[in-house]
Structure formats: C-alpha cells, structure tokens
Amino acid sequence: MSTSAISVRESEVLALLGEHLSNAEISSRLFISVRTVESHVSALLRKLDVADRRALARRAAELARAERPRPVSALPTPLTAFVGRVRERAELAEAVKTRRQVTAVGPGGVGKTRLALAVAAEAAGDFADGVWFVDLAPVLDPGRVGAAVAAAVGVGEQPGRGIDEAVLAALADRQGLLVLDNCEQIRDGVAPFLERLLVACPRLRVLATSRARMMVPFEWVFPVPPLSFADGGDSEAVTLFMERAAAVGRPPDPAVRERIAALCERLDGMALAIELAAARWPTLGLDGLTAGLSDQLRILAGGPRADDRHRSVRAALDWSHDLLEPCDRALLRRISVFAMPFTADAATEVAAFAPLDPAAVADGLGRLAEQSLLTATPSAAGTRYQALETIRQYGTERLADAAELTDVRSRHLGRCLAGATALTAAEAEGTDRPARFDALAEDMRAALAWAAGRPEQRADAYRLALAMGELTFARNLLGEAQQRFEQAAALAGEGEGAGVGAGDGAAALRQAAAVAGCRRLGDDMLRLHRAAAEAARRAGDTIGAGRDLSAAATVAYRFSSEFTRVPTADEVTAVLAEARQLSEGGDPAAEAALALAEAAVLADAFGAVQGAADNTAHETVELAEHAVELAGRAGDPVAESAALDALSGALTWAGDSFGAAAAARRRIDVLRPVPGTPAATHERMDALAMAAGTALGVGDLPQARRWGRQLADQPLFAEVGHHAMSWLLIADAFAGRAEEVLAGSTEFLDAWRRSGRQRSFSLGPAAASVAMIHGLRGDHEARAHWLAVVDRAGTTSEHRHGYGAVFDALVLLHHGDPDAALVRLAPEPDEVWKWVSWIWLHWYVALRAEASVLAGHPDARNRIAAARRTVTGNPVATAQLDRAEGLLDGDVTRQLAAAAAFDAAGCPYQAARTLLLAGPAHAEDGSAALARLGLTGG
Structure with missing residues (x-):
C-alpha cells in the first residue's frame, strides 16, 4: 500500500x-x-x-x-589525518550508540579530542538529528555550559525561561549525539547540566572528553590509552610520527622506524608529545630528538608529577619551549591568554612589548606554527592562529613564572574593552556584523572573569560588563545580557572611587530589569527595579530611587501574568507609598512614573471588580491620561508608551474599544524612532501585541495582521513561535484564511511544546482560532485535538465566557446550528464583561445578534439595535449586523451589500458565507469562495 x-x-x-x-x-x-x-x-x-x-x-x-534528509554534521574539520586507534574507535563508537553518556578520560595530550571527533564522524549516520560539537575549553563560567551547548545546537533563548531550559526543551525529542570537549575545567557546571539533559532528553547521547570522569548517573567511562608502541616499527605511535614528520619536511627513512619506536616509547605514546617531536624532525633529525628528550626526561624524572603520562607531555613541551629562541618563548607564553583564534594584529596588541616588537610577533607566529605549537588557519579575513588547550595552560604557567601575567592580562583586557566599545558603536550605527562579536566573545568573557576579581581593574571590568550586556542583548543572548548588566552593577558598587559608583550601578540594574522584561520574568523585573532604587538612594539620587520604585509598582500590576509569585496588594501599596515620598520635588520623569504606577494600580483594581461604578472607570481614565501627558512632557517615549498602555486598559474597562485601539496604535508611533535598547525593545514587543489585539477588537483585520506580522518578525521571538504567531493566527482565522492558519499552526504547536506548554492570555485564543478553522473545514477530530491544546494553553474562564464562546459560535453558525450557537452566547454582555471587554466584545454582540435572528429569537431585532450602539465604526461587526437585519427582513440586496462590505474590510470568509445565506441563486458562488479559502460549505 x-x-x-x-x-x-x-x-x-x-x-x-x-x-x-x-x-x-x-x-x-x-x-x-x-x-x-x-x-x-x-x-x-x-x-x-x-x-x-x-x-x-x-x-x-x-x-x-x-x-528524512540527513542532517549536516556540525563537527570541526581537523587539519591533519587521523592515525590508528582502530580498536578504540570501534569500542567507543559502539558505546555511544548503546549508552546514554560516555566520557573519554585521559591526561592532556593523549588524543581524546581527535578520537572523539573521529568516532562522532563515523557514528553521525546513526543519529537521525545529527551530531553537535561543543568545545568547552574557552568557557570559564560553570553557569555558561548550557549557553555553549545552545550556540552549538542553534537554540536561542525563549521569554519566560533560561537558556538551559530552552536547550532541554529543544532537544527533548531529538535523536542526536552531543560531543562535549574539554570538560575538566568546569566539571562543576557540566555535571549538573548533563544530569538534567539526559533525564529530559531520552533519545540523546553524549560523548564527553575530560581528564576526570563527570560523576553523573548515566556515565560510562572509557579510559583513552596512549598510542601503541608495542609493535615496534609498525605501531600506531610510529605511524603518527612518520606522517607528521613527512608533513613538515623530508619523510624519515623506513630503516629508522625501530629507532623512532624507541623514541615514541620514551614519550609514552602520548599523541601531543609525538606531534611536537615530529615537528622538529627536519631540523634536528633522530639523533638531536633523542638527545634533547633524554636530557629533559632525566631532568624531570624526580619531579612531583601525579601521572607519568603527564610527565611525557610536559617533557615534550619543556623541550620544545627550550629549543625556541628567547623572543619566541616570550611570544608563546603571551599569546596563551587568547581563548579564541586570533590574528597577528591581535597578538601584536597584547604581546608586542620588550623584548618583542611588532615585527618579531608576526615572524614568531609563523615559527610557532611550524613547530606545531600553534595551528594556523587561512581565511578570507586573514590567517587566524590558535593554541591547543594543553599548550595554553602550559603558556599560562610560563607567563606566571616570568612575572608577566598581570601585564599581559591587562593588555588583553584593554584589547577586549576596546573591541567591545567599537562593537557597541558599530551596533548603534547599524554597521555591526555578528561574526565580529563571535570572534571576540570568549576572549571578552575570559578577560572579564579575570578583571572582576581584581580591585585595581574594577572600573574597566565594569565598562566591559556593561558593553557585553549591550552586545549580548543585541544578539538575543538575553540570559547573559541580564547577567552582565547585573555584574556591571555589582562592579560599580564595589569600584566606588575608581571612576564608577552606585549611580552607575542603578543605571545598569535598570537595563537588567528591562532585559528581564523581554524574558517575561516578572519576579526579576520587580527585584531589579527595587535594587536599582536602593543603588540610586546610596548614590544620593532620591528622585531616581522614587522613579525606580514607581516602576516596580507598575510592573507588579502591568505584567502580573509573568510572575511566579504575584506580589500582594499590601506589598505593592507599600512600594508605591515609598515611591510617592521619594518622588516629591517636581521632577517630570519621576512624576510621570508615579502617575503611571497609580493608574496601573487603579486600573487593575477596577478591572478585578465586575460592574464597578462608572466614576471609578472615569477616574482611571483621567489618571492614565495624566500619566501620558507627564511622560510626553518629560520627553520619555518609553514611559509615554507605558502610560498609553495604561490608558488603553482603562478605556477598555470603560467600554471604549475604539479609544483603547487608538491608544494602542499611538504606542507604535511613539516608539518608532526609539533605538532598540532593552527597555524600548520590551515596550515595542508589548505595544505590537496590544495594537494587534485591539485592532482585532474593532474589526480592523488588515492592520491587525500587519502588526501581528511585525510581532512575529521580532528577533527576540525567534525561538518562541507560539508567542510570535498568536495574533497573526487569530487575524487570519477571523478572515478565514485556512491555508495560512494551518501552516502557522504547525510552527505554533511545535514552539509551544518546546516551551514547556506555557499558558498566556494570547496562546489560548490562538489555539482556539486554529480549532475554529478545523471546525469550519469539517475536521472535527482535528478541532478536538486543538481544543485540548486550548485547555492547556489558555484559562478555563476566558475560554468558557470569552474567546471560546466567539470561536465556538462561529463554527456552530457555519454548520447551521444557530440554536446551539445562541446557547453558547446566552449570557448578556454585561454578565461576561470581564472576559469579552478587551477584544471579543464586538464579535460577541454581533454573533449573538445574528444567532438570535437565525434561531428565531423573539428579541432578535432589539439585540441587533443594542449591538449597533456598541460596534458602530467596526466594519466587520457592522456588516454582520447589516446581514442579520437583511436576513430578518428577507432583504437580499442588503445581504449582498454586506458581502461587499466584508470583502472591503478584509474578511473574505464572512463575505463567502453571506453568499451562502443569501439563497440558492448565490450559493454556488459562496461555495466556490469558501473552497478558495480552503474551507467547506456549512
């Protein structure tokens, strides 16, 4: 079949x-x-x-x-061929297929990384979703293991969750192999991450390399032995030496293989040591190699080495180092501070001081590469150099021995700070290229980690942390951006008297709070605004402290759905009272922030009480309008947008849907010229969502779709298709564009599942809109499936009384069951005001009036008249009432005019359905129009 x-x-x-x-x-x-x-x-x-x-x-x-197309392997390509290890490769390849987590352990230089890469390349075909390689050598912060994995796997951050959670969700159903290289220096971060990863991702396999085991439950340890040298001239060690020696000059004569085997035995079969020795073959020959290594081994024989194999690598490194000219020794130790591949210019900035000049640095890099102490990789942007982690560690030791560590690290810090400053300037000018940040990121992190612990470097560390906060935010690394802004604030507090202070810390904390907003982390927003207030108070800025506390009170109500623990009314009232006390003094920005907080608190209190007095609604609107006026006077567009949001909410509760939509629309205009700071970005995301929602509420489907599309295209929504697509799905569903809805629904569902099946005020309606389209298509099983998603993504009361009633009624009317539709819409609008007032009110009253007509309800004409008073100005709802009245009066001409009005309003579904309702003469055209939309006749 x-x-x-x-x-x-x-x-x-x-x-x-x-x-x-x-x-x-x-x-x-x-x-x-x-x-x-x-x-x-x-x-x-x-x-x-x-x-x-x-x-x-x-x-x-x-x-x-x-x-399924085979995934592209995400493994780095080694510059040299892999030699030997037939048994180990076979055993390790079988292990990664059958065991959850395999750790290849062994000393530095034994060849763990090359073995892991060879095994991963061979096993890639057995993993449906591919292989990912993560080099953890540059990662110094144990908390950044998940971020490193995310970068390799291609996972971005998701609002409302950390990067670790995003990785776990993205890989939950993937069948892949994750290779984690160089785990030893951050085992404290790798081990807990691995334990969570393997529990959450049952089809994932992990191959780690480390000098010590991870000590996690699923771990199977594979000790990586040295290369064999027991077979004399035919051993793996000798083969490696011969190939590497041939690559740098004249190949050794086969007659000396036995003597080379003895040399490899002295090096304990350690791959790195053998490669370093082979690099010297053209200049020293076998006798010189043997003599040099023999001396070093005698010198080191009594040293306090924990592992004989470590001794052989150290011997080869010491020997290679001692053969270098003094200038090249200095260069080797100085370039050890680079965590990422670097250029000759970068090396010159850091290493070119006595006894080295710029020319010596450029020449020396080539010589170090010739001796296998660096790898050189040509690229379109020029040659980039990199040292293996073992050699970097060795160089750092030599740097300390030479008493140059602080000097070279300071130069490296200065270069990173200059680079970060240039990147932020390019970002502001719109000329930045992501590759420039990627090339410098790990070096900036390493420089910051070093500088943050040194009092004399605190000012520069603060500036670098602040720049990194801006740069990581621009690249959607939101978790790190918040971390860096908080780190900058802490450094400012500790570095007072060194050019930074508590005032700088307050500014950084405000940035951190805005990033937390973009991440939908209400608890963090509140905490950081309050911390900013405290820092401002320490700096003597009481007005700023009052503004921060006003922001904290506003956040508690405005973004209450994003809290894990919503603050109590008493807590917020206390914060607001303190904000009032500190804001006295006539500062426009502080007054605007305080007015916004008071409007937000009152609007929330009003909205919580159904049937509240009209004067309360009027008072709320007045307060919000006052906040808008003050923010405009203060010249703060972000604050003005926030105040307009409060006004939009207040007008909604007052029953003015058109006023609410106009206020939401103004937010888009106010924010248009504002640069993409964290605060502006957070505000813009919210403004687009509210503008799209309120446009839907007044029947402006084309505009709702345009803003929904802009929201979906926001970079911060790249990983959260369910949030990004929500308003677009709803707008297309109301218009009846079935193909667009069904295509978007797949992305929505996948993203929602990856997110951990979140609930939100927009996710439930979006899922319900997809269910409606399936209902209009007659696919009741698919509709039931999506209604189950609604139960998980939305809230029961909103679905029962609000959007659910609207979408269900549309399906029931489509299939000719107005009685059931009328039951679904039975409550008077005032009874369900809380759930329909924002977006769904006009749809609710228009559908209710039409269902009354089609069901023969005796009060149908009165319901049409009452609905008209509410929806006047809404093109879709007005056309629906015109159609209902035409049906009630048997006026086909009026019905056909309504069809044209629906088309003009961007609602082709209702236009097609009107033709069906207009009688047999127009039914064929109506059915054809529905078919073009991907729908079926009722």
Whole structure:
C-alpha cells in the first residue's frame, strides 16, 4: 500500500509507534483519545499490510530513514589525518550508540579530542538529528555550559525561561549525539547540566572528553590509552610520527622506524608529545630528538608529577619551549591568554612589548606554527592562529613564572574593552556584523572573569560588563545580557572611587530589569527595579530611587501574568507609598512614573471588580491620561508608551474599544524612532501585541495582521513561535484564511511544546482560532485535538465566557446550528464583561445578534439595535449586523451589500458565507469562495 494513502494523523501515529510509545502515550502526545489511537493503529495495520504493532514500528523506522534528509554534521574539520586507534574507535563508537553518556578520560595530550571527533564522524549516520560539537575549553563560567551547548545546537533563548531550559526543551525529542570537549575545567557546571539533559532528553547521547570522569548517573567511562608502541616499527605511535614528520619536511627513512619506536616509547605514546617531536624532525633529525628528550626526561624524572603520562607531555613541551629562541618563548607564553583564534594584529596588541616588537610577533607566529605549537588557519579575513588547550595552560604557567601575567592580562583586557566599545558603536550605527562579536566573545568573557576579581581593574571590568550586556542583548543572548548588566552593577558598587559608583550601578540594574522584561520574568523585573532604587538612594539620587520604585509598582500590576509569585496588594501599596515620598520635588520623569504606577494600580483594581461604578472607570481614565501627558512632557517615549498602555486598559474597562485601539496604535508611533535598547525593545514587543489585539477588537483585520506580522518578525521571538504567531493566527482565522492558519499552526504547536506548554492570555485564543478553522473545514477530530491544546494553553474562564464562546459560535453558525450557537452566547454582555471587554466584545454582540435572528429569537431585532450602539465604526461587526437585519427582513440586496462590505474590510470568509445565506441563486458562488479559502460549505 502506498504511504500516500495514509492520512496526516495516521502518519503522526505511525511516527510515534516508531518511538515505541504506548497507545496512552500517543494519546497524550497528540491530544486525542486512546480509542482514536486504536482506530488509527488498526487502519495502519491494514493499509501497510503488516501483522502486528512491532512490524508497524519497524516500518515507521524504515519510512523515517527513507524520507528524512540527513542532517549536516556540525563537527570541526581537523587539519591533519587521523592515525590508528582502530580498536578504540570501534569500542567507543559502539558505546555511544548503546549508552546514554560516555566520557573519554585521559591526561592532556593523549588524543581524546581527535578520537572523539573521529568516532562522532563515523557514528553521525546513526543519529537521525545529527551530531553537535561543543568545545568547552574557552568557557570559564560553570553557569555558561548550557549557553555553549545552545550556540552549538542553534537554540536561542525563549521569554519566560533560561537558556538551559530552552536547550532541554529543544532537544527533548531529538535523536542526536552531543560531543562535549574539554570538560575538566568546569566539571562543576557540566555535571549538573548533563544530569538534567539526559533525564529530559531520552533519545540523546553524549560523548564527553575530560581528564576526570563527570560523576553523573548515566556515565560510562572509557579510559583513552596512549598510542601503541608495542609493535615496534609498525605501531600506531610510529605511524603518527612518520606522517607528521613527512608533513613538515623530508619523510624519515623506513630503516629508522625501530629507532623512532624507541623514541615514541620514551614519550609514552602520548599523541601531543609525538606531534611536537615530529615537528622538529627536519631540523634536528633522530639523533638531536633523542638527545634533547633524554636530557629533559632525566631532568624531570624526580619531579612531583601525579601521572607519568603527564610527565611525557610536559617533557615534550619543556623541550620544545627550550629549543625556541628567547623572543619566541616570550611570544608563546603571551599569546596563551587568547581563548579564541586570533590574528597577528591581535597578538601584536597584547604581546608586542620588550623584548618583542611588532615585527618579531608576526615572524614568531609563523615559527610557532611550524613547530606545531600553534595551528594556523587561512581565511578570507586573514590567517587566524590558535593554541591547543594543553599548550595554553602550559603558556599560562610560563607567563606566571616570568612575572608577566598581570601585564599581559591587562593588555588583553584593554584589547577586549576596546573591541567591545567599537562593537557597541558599530551596533548603534547599524554597521555591526555578528561574526565580529563571535570572534571576540570568549576572549571578552575570559578577560572579564579575570578583571572582576581584581580591585585595581574594577572600573574597566565594569565598562566591559556593561558593553557585553549591550552586545549580548543585541544578539538575543538575553540570559547573559541580564547577567552582565547585573555584574556591571555589582562592579560599580564595589569600584566606588575608581571612576564608577552606585549611580552607575542603578543605571545598569535598570537595563537588567528591562532585559528581564523581554524574558517575561516578572519576579526579576520587580527585584531589579527595587535594587536599582536602593543603588540610586546610596548614590544620593532620591528622585531616581522614587522613579525606580514607581516602576516596580507598575510592573507588579502591568505584567502580573509573568510572575511566579504575584506580589500582594499590601506589598505593592507599600512600594508605591515609598515611591510617592521619594518622588516629591517636581521632577517630570519621576512624576510621570508615579502617575503611571497609580493608574496601573487603579486600573487593575477596577478591572478585578465586575460592574464597578462608572466614576471609578472615569477616574482611571483621567489618571492614565495624566500619566501620558507627564511622560510626553518629560520627553520619555518609553514611559509615554507605558502610560498609553495604561490608558488603553482603562478605556477598555470603560467600554471604549475604539479609544483603547487608538491608544494602542499611538504606542507604535511613539516608539518608532526609539533605538532598540532593552527597555524600548520590551515596550515595542508589548505595544505590537496590544495594537494587534485591539485592532482585532474593532474589526480592523488588515492592520491587525500587519502588526501581528511585525510581532512575529521580532528577533527576540525567534525561538518562541507560539508567542510570535498568536495574533497573526487569530487575524487570519477571523478572515478565514485556512491555508495560512494551518501552516502557522504547525510552527505554533511545535514552539509551544518546546516551551514547556506555557499558558498566556494570547496562546489560548490562538489555539482556539486554529480549532475554529478545523471546525469550519469539517475536521472535527482535528478541532478536538486543538481544543485540548486550548485547555492547556489558555484559562478555563476566558475560554468558557470569552474567546471560546466567539470561536465556538462561529463554527456552530457555519454548520447551521444557530440554536446551539445562541446557547453558547446566552449570557448578556454585561454578565461576561470581564472576559469579552478587551477584544471579543464586538464579535460577541454581533454573533449573538445574528444567532438570535437565525434561531428565531423573539428579541432578535432589539439585540441587533443594542449591538449597533456598541460596534458602530467596526466594519466587520457592522456588516454582520447589516446581514442579520437583511436576513430578518428577507432583504437580499442588503445581504449582498454586506458581502461587499466584508470583502472591503478584509474578511473574505464572512463575505463567502453571506453568499451562502443569501439563497440558492448565490450559493454556488459562496461555495466556490469558501473552497478558495480552503474551507467547506456549512
């Protein structure tokens, strides 16, 4: 049987059978009943002509292999060929297929990384989702392990969750191999991350390299032995030496293989030591190599080495180092501060001081590369150099021995600070290129880690942390951006008297709070605004402290849905009272912030009480208008947008949908010229969402779609398609654009699942809009599936009384069941005001009036009249009422005029449905119009 005869839902069931899930697990994953799963399994057995469930699972795997494009391997390409290790490669390759986590352990220089890369390349075909390589050598902060993995896997941050959680969610269903290289220096970060990763991602395998085991539950340790030298001239060690020696000059004569074997035995078969020795073959020959290494081994024989194999690598490094000219020795130790590949110009900035001049640095890099102490990689931007981690560690020791560590680290810090400053300037001018940041990022992190612990460097550390906060924010590394701004604040507090102080700390904390807002972390927003107030108070800036406390009170109400623990009314009242006391003095910005806080608090209190007095609504609107006026006078567009948001909310509760939409629309204009700071970006994201929502509420579908599209295209939403697509889905669903909705729904659902199935005021309606489109298409099983998503993504009361009633009624009317639609819309608008007042009110009253007409309700004409008083100015709702009145009066001409009005308002679905309702003469045109939209007739 051709797989083309299998439905989309059957394909989903088949894929999950291939993962050996039970019917109950499949039911939970797809949001369908167990009985429906059983029905699909029976159909698949018949269609694929297989005997049992096990055969179905095998067939699923076959189809997956045949249809899925092979992922591109994300492994670095070694510059030299891999030699030997046939047994180890086979054993390790089998281990990564059958064990959850394998750690290849061994001393530095034994060849762990090259072995892991060879095994990963061979095993890549066995992992459906590919292989990822993460070099942890440049990572100094244990808390950044997840960020390093995210960068390698291509996972961005998601609002409302940290980068570690985003990685776990993204890899939860992936079948891949993750290679973590150089874990030893941050085992404290790797081990807990791995434990969480392997629990959350059951199909993932991990291959780690380290000098010590990770000590995690799933770990299987594979000791990496030295290269064999027991077979004399035919050993792996000798083969490696011969190949590397041939690569740098005249190949050794085969007759000396036995003597080379003896040399390799002295080096204990350590790959790095052998490669360093082979690099000297053209100049020293076998006798010189033997004599030099013999001396070093005698010198080191009594040294306090914990591991003989470490001794052999150290011997080779000491020997290679001592053979260098003094200038090249200085260069080797000085360039050890670079965490990332570097250019000759970069090396010159850091290393060119006595006894080195710029020319000596440029020449010396070439000589170090010739001796295998550096790798040189040509690129379009010029040659980049890099030292292996073992050599970097060795160089750092030599740097300390030469009493140059502070000087060279300070130069490196200065270069990183200059680079960060140039990058922030380029970012402001719009001329930045992401590759420039990527090339410098790990060096900036290393420089900051060093400087942050030294009092004399605090001022520069503060400036670098602040610049890194701006740069990482611009690249959507929001978790690190918040961390850097908080770090800058801490450094400012500790560095008072060195050019920075508490005032600088307050400014950095405000930036951190704005980033937390972009991450949808309400608790952090509140904490950071209060911390900024305290820092401002220490700096003697009481007005600034009052402004920060006003912002804290505003956040508590304005973004209450983003808190894990919503502050109590008493807590917020106390903060607001303190803000009032500190804001006395006539500062326009402080007055505007205080007015906004008071408007937000009152609007929330008013909205919480259904049927509140009109004078309370009027007072709330007046307060919000006053906040808008003050913010405009203060010249702060971000504050003005926030005040307009409060005004939009107040007008909503006052029943002025058009005023609310106008205020939301003004926010877009106010923010348009503002640079993309964290505060402006957070405000712009919220403004687009509110503008799209309120435009939907007044029937401006084209504008709602445009703003929904802009919101979806926001870079910060790159990883959260469910948030990004929400308003776009709703706008397209109301318009009846089924193909666009169904295409977007896949992205929405995948992103929502990756996010941990979050709830939000926009996610429930978006899922309900997809369910509606399936309902209009007559696919009731798919509709039930999406309604189950609604139950998880939205809130029950809003679905029951608000958007759910609107979308359900649309489906029921489409299928000719106005009585059921009228039951769904039975409550008077005042009874469900809290749930319909913002977006759904006009849709609710217009649908209710139409359902009354079609169901023959005796009060239908009065309901039309009452609805008109509410929706006047809404082109879609007005056309719907015109159609309802035309149906009530049997006026076909008026109905056809309504169809034209729907088309003009960007609502082709209702235009097509109008033709169906207008009678047999127009039914064929209506059915054709619905078919073009991907819908069916009712």
